[in-house]
Amino acid sequence: MGTTASQLDKDLLSEYQELTFLTKQEILLAHKRFSELLSKDERNFENTRVSMERILTLPELKSNPFRERICHVFSTSDQKNGSLTFEDFLDLLSAFSDSATLEIKSHYAFRIFDFDDDGTLDCGDLEKLVNCLTGETDDTRLTTDEMRQLINNILEESDIDKDGTVNLSEFQHVISRSPDFVSSFKIVL
């Protein structure tokens, strides 16, 4: 199973259609864009892994503050270096597509926002999240007081069992009531 030189065969295409939320056109476009990232001789191999640096040259990911987290979350490599195969890339696009369910999106959003990979969003994760959103340089960060006030507000809204962290169920609960999430959590090639 894998990709032949420049085309996907039909069974593989319909299998991908069944296993992801992407349409046929989107899968073919993804295949084209992914092949452009590979060098000429890599294209002949099946299941080549593309390193994170090359994936991040895609314009859809280049300006995204969460680009490294996205690669880490969807990567199935053993070395945890964020490299993606074509199937990982399809999983990525499927989770970010228009027709993905809210549950899938919130699940992956949780994993992307969980910077230390411990299964919950605690104060450190939330602080890194806000800093990603506002910018990395010193003059674009919030002050410590503002950050504390903001994190308190977030925990007040989302932490139901009052343990100081947001776990997956609480996150999914708060996302289900957030009207902007579905339209903003979208990447289309």
Added chain:
Amino acid sequence: METDPVFFTDRSGRITSNPLLDQLPSYQSLLYRRKSSASSNKRRNSSRGRLGSSSSGKWGMSTFTRPLEKQKSQVTEQQPIRELAKPMAEKRRDKTQRLEEAQELSNWRQWRRSSRRYLRRLKDDTQEWLSSMKLWRGDIHLIEGMFGTGILSYFSFLRFLVVLNLIIFLIKFIFVMFPIIVAPYASGNITYNLNDAGVCSVYPSSARRGLVIFHEHITDLLSGGGFLEQTYLFYGFYKVDKIHFTNVTYNLALAYLLSTIAYLSLSLIWIVKRSARGFKRNLVQDEDRFQSFCNKIFAGWDFCITNENAARLKRSSLLYELRTDLEEERIKQKIADRTRKDKCRIYLIRLILNLFVIGVLAGCFYSIYIATVFSQEAQMTKVNFIVDLIYEYLPSIVITVANFITPLLFSVIINYEDYSPAFEIRFTLMRCVFMRLTSIAVLLFSLWSQITNCEKECVCGYNHLLYSCWETRVGQEMYKLTIFDFITIVAVTIFVEFPRKLLVKHCDCGLAKWWGQQEFAIPQNVLEIVYGQTICWIGTFFCPMLPAICTIKYFFIFYIKKVSLIKNCRPATRPFRASSSNFFFLGVLLIGLALACLPVTVSVAQINCSHACGPFVNFNTSWEVLPTTVSQLPSGAQNLLFALSSEAFAVSFFVVTCLAMFYVIALAGAHKRVINQLREQLAMEGRDKRFLIQKLCQAQRLSPVRSPVSKSQPRRGSRSSPSYHTSFSSNFNEGVFLAHSPPDSSTHV
């Protein structure tokens, strides 16, 4: 060593576990989900091994196996594979597993499963085909990438209006214009309205005679008079009463009225359906904050942005928004701390400023009234080309100028009224909406007063000397408003925005820096197009081709705005969220629709229709055609219709609706109370559990349990050595985490 997804390793890399805590039901169910999903062999072995080590583990397992397994297999049968949050390889394995299981099922189940899969694929293909037919997909994708979802919502709103206007035009065309056009070819016999004897039915022709100078054609085109007056464009042309085809008689008057009602109801239903998606989520929130912080942080970043510049701007706008909101909280605190004297002073200032605003609005409305009256009178006498045109367009010019000045005035005034920032924005917007839409109402009111203003008694119910066909005149006014609106938008873009950009780019003076680059102000742009759409809705009754003109107008506006956005504008400092913008756009559009229904209803039911032109010549008011048709129906249908419109039916329907509403409100209140109780209970349970586990760990430390892995326990002094079971905020030495379900596993319960 491999990282176990269930147990999290502590810093030293040792897996810590507590045999007693391993028996917790929540942990056991998690382990089950992990085990029964198609995980790799390695993991399966290690987890089995772990279970084997705890002595009472097996027992604890077995009581939970069967119900959970059954539940799990039931769940996975219903849920399509692509909705599981797993990597592709695991999904593939799941699929083969399901196919194997499917072989064991009965034929009926197999058939049901395969047919369900086939239907799902068909639905996907249809949706894919429909979405590929959408207008302007590429352009909107580009705008989304450059500016984010807030501005995108404006353009998709514009696209919605183009399609809506097209459908309205098709309704009018099919039911009103098409029969007239096709009648000669389909051997239809058209009966025209008979001339009523009397002075009311005199309709002097307004076609120009003799040699027509070229600029008079332009005047006609821009004002809808002259050669345009007696065309399909206006109401007056449709003098047809009935069309007799071979088998059926087509009652055009009835069709005209019913198509009006049809397009208004269609617009209402479509807008409500479109807004229902957004409303549901907004209404379910039980917080009084309109914008919650969680929504801003977790859904704050538009993942569709592809432009580096746009990303930078988005970041700075998010920072600005967060800072403003945090400040707003502090301001709320300040407001709560106000003294009595401060409050009196502020209320007094607000009262004075509101009176001032009302005065300004009254002044604007009065000037619109005067302009309309003057314009109507001046149209009787012709001076010269340019002055005539200005007199024709005087109401439009006054409305546009008023709508330009008042928002600036409002945004200055609001600074002195000392509201919180979010409320300031909303209140200013409300005032602008009110101003825009009421100016149309004032124009129509002044027209109506002119039409029904006779020197003595109105013989025909309207002033037949000046307005032999008053509907056409109203239609002409609406036509002029539409044309002028379009010209204004084009002129402002070309003559104001482009020079502004050139000035800011090339000139370095203080004025340029203070003025700055144009911001794409979404609210003002939306009000512009809602204003145009309201005029279209009102005008379609009097000018059936107006929707087609509006469709073309919005089509061009899309491209103009797109070019202007990309070349001239920068995104607004304060971001406009997609969800609240949909709410706002559709809300304002509904207000416009409600406002549009009013003049149409008054024209149809109240004012006498003109006797010289139009399909309703033989009736007193346009509405009368309905009762006349109903009285010609068979008596069974008549009785039914009378019963439906009787008071008894209306009152009982109203009472039933009220009861249903009260029931639903009571249910919602009860649910809210239950939710609050459950929340408190959950927090309390969490605290109980933490307390008990803490005590348990203390007790275990005092008398250590003999088990192979417990040797590492006494060394568990580090603060952040995690194990699965509980989390403490950082007060206890055993810092452990409560993860209800670690992210690698399937989350579906």
